[in-house]
Amino acid sequence: MTVLSALRSSKLVTWKPTGKLQQTLAGYVERKGISLHSGKVSTVRLCPGFADGLRIRTVEHLLSALEAAGVDNCRIEIENLDDQDNEAEIPIFDGSAREWVEALDEVGLETATDIDGKSCEKIAPHVNEPVHVWRNDSFIAAFPSEVVRVTYGINFSQAPAIGCQWFSTPPLDDLVYSMQIASSRTFCIYEEVEQMRSAGLIKGGSLENAIVCSISKGWLNPPLRFSDEPCRHKILDLIGDLSLLAQFGNQGLPVAHIVAYKGGHALHVDLTRQLMGMT
Incomplete structure (x- = not known):
């Protein structure tokens, strides 16, 4: 069975050759930091992976960086397993994907090969x-589109400092991602933080790993990296999802113009399932 025939087919998506070979990391790279929900220190090692081929929380920023950088095959090792819940969690760092982009730049990429030493052509949906x-x-x-573009809108009318924002990418590649998307940080509404803490979440959350907006007082830890940083971060999350x-070992981000409004992780996954023909 070929890779093309093995992939789940759908009338909505056609898998086509990209003219590129699958890529993996040229070496090993490690990062350590505080995880968002448990507040524990987590160590992550990114390792080369073979071509063609546990529950983890807050993985979307890492997956976003890997996808945007064109890393098709990678083994991820995590040290912070919670034995009670059988969960592991990725470090939050500053709330963006910048640390992961820098780690990938540090180690570099190379052509991935399978266990027989053969390279594999990369295909994209x-x-x-x-x-x-x-x-x-x-x-x-x-x-349908000849290139990948994302247009995203958010609307937080309850927080005037955020309000309604839209951001549209040019044709999306690794350079656009690293310059315009990767450094945008996760954000939250200050008045909603205590509710999340009461639910046992964001134990590791702080003003160092998120931008926090008060309904009445505006941004509590300026300056923003972009005037529309919250909207850009939504695109970061979307790419990861x-x-x-x-x-x-093929491209996950569909070749399409994706337009979203007031989305979130659940809706992003709904679209993924739809494109896979699972709904």
């Missing part, structure tokens, strides 16, 4: 016709 998912007034749509479409 191309959207054939418009597809969309929605929940209430939130939606994500993917339209859509990377789950990847199979057999």
Whole structure:
């Protein structure tokens, strides 16, 4: 069975050759930091992985950086396993993907080979016709396109300092990602923080790893890296979530113009499942 035939087919998506070979890391790289929800120190090692081929929390920033950088095969080793919950968690760092982009730049990439030493051509999912998912007034749509573009809108009317924002990428590649998306940090509403803490979440959250906005007082830890940093971070998360479409060491981010409004991880995954023909 070939890779193309093994991939789940869908009338919505066609897997096409990219003209590139699958890539992996040229060596090993390690990063250590505080995890967001447990507040524990976590060590992550990124290792080269073979071509073609446990529950982890807060992995979307790392997956986003790997997908955008073109890392198709990678082994991820994590040291901070919670024996009670059988969970591991990725460090939050400053709330962005910048640390991971720098780690990948540090180690570099090389052509991935399978266990027989052979390289594999990389293929990518191309959207054939418009597809969309929605929940209430939130939606994500993917339209056929020759290149990858993302347009994202958010609306936090309860927090005027955030308000309604839109950001649209130029054709998305690793340079656009590293310059315009990777350093955008996760954000939260100050008045909602205590509710999350009461639920046992964000024990490691602080003003050092998120930008925090008060409904009445505005941003509590300025300056922002971009005036529309929250909107850009949503694109960062979207790329990480859509990377789950990847199979057999191929590209996960679909070749499409993706338009989203008031989305989140659950809606991102809904679109991924739709494109995989699982709904």
